[in-house]
Amino acid sequence: MTMTADQDTATLVKSLEELLGSDDIAAARDLLESIHPADQADLYQRLPPEGREGLVALLSAEGIAQLIAHLEEDVREQLVDRMPRAALAAVLDHAANDVAADVLRLLPPSETARVLSNMATAADITPLLGHADESAGGLMTRGYVALHKDMTAAEAMTFLRLSKPLAEEAYYLYVLDRQNRLEGIVNLRQLIVSDPQAVIADVMARDIVTVSPDADQEEAARLLQHYRLRALPVTDEQGVLSGIITADDLIDVIAEEATEDMYRLVGLPADESVFAPLAESTRRRLPWLLINLFAAFAAAGMVAIFEGTIQKAAALAVFMPVVAGQGGNAGIQTITIVVRGIAVGEIELRDARRVLSKEIAIGIIKGLTFGLLVGIVAWAWQGEWAWGFVVGLALLLNMLVAGALGALIPLGLRTLRLDPAVASGVFLTTFTDVFGFLFLLGLATLLISHLT
């Protein structure tokens, strides 16, 4: 079967549910086996609980291992929770060992030990469990092929043929010394095109990009993307090879981190999904809006200070959303560029001054443009130059503040070693609201005799 982009999950869900409903187990199994594990995972995630159990019952331990590799984390956790521990050990023995380690991290420590004691691959997986889930160490697998530099290409090929490395992790071969320190890398293609009598030491590349097991997974993803690698070796301080991270795992990291940045800017938890249960989504979104409410009260408090002025010139309320809104939107543009620039490594801390002065300059240009425009509208509408002056100057000042804060907030969070995206958006719009109202209503109070 040649699969195309138009695989229709909904149709598959329907067919499978019908077959399971009519107890035609053989046909259901045939259908399932014709589907790529990645699509089985999509299918699984769209089934109701009883359908999910039916699907798992059709699969072998190896099949479940492949399914688990493609499930999203929360769904994977539910599946693992319901599985008998002996069955789980058999499944994990068939999984890539980075996947097995991820699953074991989901269990309480006592259960992890129990499952490991029933696993044939425990020796490979135990060292992986010491690393945090979001670190380079937490992504690595030990399923790499190690060579010695004195081997010939022909010997290396024979070694490969006999050891039959399990996964597709065998694209790069790692040359280690007696202390297991990484000395070089050979890729399969080099091995094949080399003279069979060539010595590995002469074929291998010695310029190696490595990452430490404690590095953040984002750092590992950036290295892989920057150097366009297919796998990244993880080495400790002594240069000993701890494992490798394959490109497919880091592609997920790159996509996740981008989503995380977007979500954090607007105060959503990184793993929020549109199909999460209603109660869970509500519980996750409310706290941020509560923080936002305090911010809104700060802006409201600023307005309350000037309630007397508004009573005298109610048209000021008309210009409040214009001054606050234009400032907020200009600032959000800046903050998005700076947050993303930091995330992809384009902006480093030493660039802070350059970024800040550019964004302030743009803020002034934006402020002059829109201040003039809105000022003229205000003057024309109210028939009084003071209206134009108050509204226009307030907008100019607010856009200047927006540009400066749009750069300062993420750079400041970064300096404090915090995530530049976290809550950046709410900080910014709170400031642009508060300052916008202060500039507009403060100037109006000073010039009130010219406004009424």
Add this chain to the structure above:
Amino acid sequence: MTMTADQDTATLVKSLEELLGSDDIAAARDLLESIHPADQADLYQRLPPEGREGLVALLSAEGIAQLIAHLEEDVREQLVDRMPRAALAAVLDHAANDVAADVLRLLPPSETARVLSNMATAADITPLLGHADESAGGLMTRGYVALHKDMTAAEAMTFLRLSKPLAEEAYYLYVLDRQNRLEGIVNLRQLIVSDPQAVIADVMARDIVTVSPDADQEEAARLLQHYRLRALPVTDEQGVLSGIITADDLIDVIAEEATEDMYRLVGLPADESVFAPLAESTRRRLPWLLINLFAAFAAAGMVAIFEGTIQKAAALAVFMPVVAGQGGNAGIQTITIVVRGIAVGEIELRDARRVLSKEIAIGIIKGLTFGLLVGIVAWAWQGEWAWGFVVGLALLLNMLVAGALGALIPLGLRTLRLDPAVASGVFLTTFTDVFGFLFLLGLATLLISHLT
């Protein structure tokens, strides 16, 4: 040299500029050759124009080809523009042919033909030029290795050794029939671990994920990520293999598309960079803010309708930012989740009703929670139940609208086959401002006798 995550570009820039300044060409070349092309590209991008020319002068045609592969598009275009056409042909002969095609697409058609006529690899590159830059065809390379299914594993290895495929594109080997239709795929590892006498037809995988050359590059990226592939074959309607797309190119697509979504939500052009010249950045950001200004005027117009009410009860202006701000932020949460869900393929159009009803339900829960909270504050502050009722109900209604529109706007844009992210943010906050002020000031006008 073993490279680590801490490669310091700024230090390298300084050293290289000093060496170029002191005319120590040999030392400058040694320094440059010790650096990975990806880091040379970073270095290049941080040099002033004369430094950039100095750097290029140090490199061979092959070195320039590798540098070009890692440059960002605008920088690449500037470099190519300044290069003599004969030199460019020599450089492109050393480049991967997807990179060569990308560069040739930057030139006017007449120049493209002239450069091609001087290139040894013209025959491979010409077919690539017919595809749009952002399509699957535009990303593919023809540097794949093709086998025949009647070959044995040993014959395939000998063929590989003799043909010495150039790039690292040789991880998968493609099995074609006499009409060049793709029949199966063998990976190098399978070839090596197979019995040398095994026939390719028995070793190859026949379940193949392919993409059409006209498909959007985002579609190709999604397939690669979903099926965890290292390369994706591109086939036409007849199943003829046109080329392959390697994972490193699609990783860039995944990162770019995520940035694009973020940028479009806040009205930035997709390729805006923090280090773009001031004039360019200003020119790119102003149009959006102008659109936003019209939106702000719409909100201001709504307030103007109720100016008389505000004159009677100026405290209404205090609650305006609370009602509009909470609605806007709640809606932005929803819109971000829906835009991202559509982008990563989690949400399809058939899910529209489910997404909409969930987001409306969350909007009601948010509205009840914050409506009650803010209503009590308003009542306590103004000492009148009607204040609590007006402010609380306005907030409840606005959060309901925000939830509904946060889902409807991106889903609607998607139905119209437009980008769901484009301008979504400004549409949404315009509506939540306009509706928020309508609810607050409209209710206040109805109940004005109880408020004053």
